[in-house]
Amino acid sequence: MAGGWSKDGDVQQQIDDSVQDELERARRAIPRGESAHECDECGDPIPEARRQAVPGVRLCLACQAERDRRQDPGGGFNRRGSKDSQLR
Template sequence: MATGWAGDDAVQQQIDATVEDAVQRARRRLATGPGRETCEECEAPIPLARQQAVPGVRLCVACQEAADAEEQAHAGYNRRGSKDSQLR
């Protein structure tokens, strides 16, 4: 099947690259090392159960939820662009 400049597996390569980017981004977010006993944002105590469940914890639940919401607001950007955006 003739596809022009794109290879036969171009779609699968883009899917694989997108998944790999997401995996790398998730791995970078994983904290390591000993966690904190108090939140670095609001200084509220972090419960022992959270410290044990999340290695390297830095934020209390409320501050973590706010940080996740902030990050989610910027997560919709597709750096590869869509076919429609390239046609404009």
């Protein structure tokens, strides 16, 4: 069902595009290359099990958890741009 000036299927296309954008952002965040032996932030050793489980890891578990907690979740981009969604 189209709404206003949009064509049929536009809302689903916007949802699909938003999901695809988020997947691409998440894939770019995946570490690559050789894992570090020591954490880049605190210098503590990174356990061998973590280095093998996450190839390219650069942070210890504690520093990674803190970075994840501080990180902006992204999203928030209003593809639809409708007046109602902007008022919320």
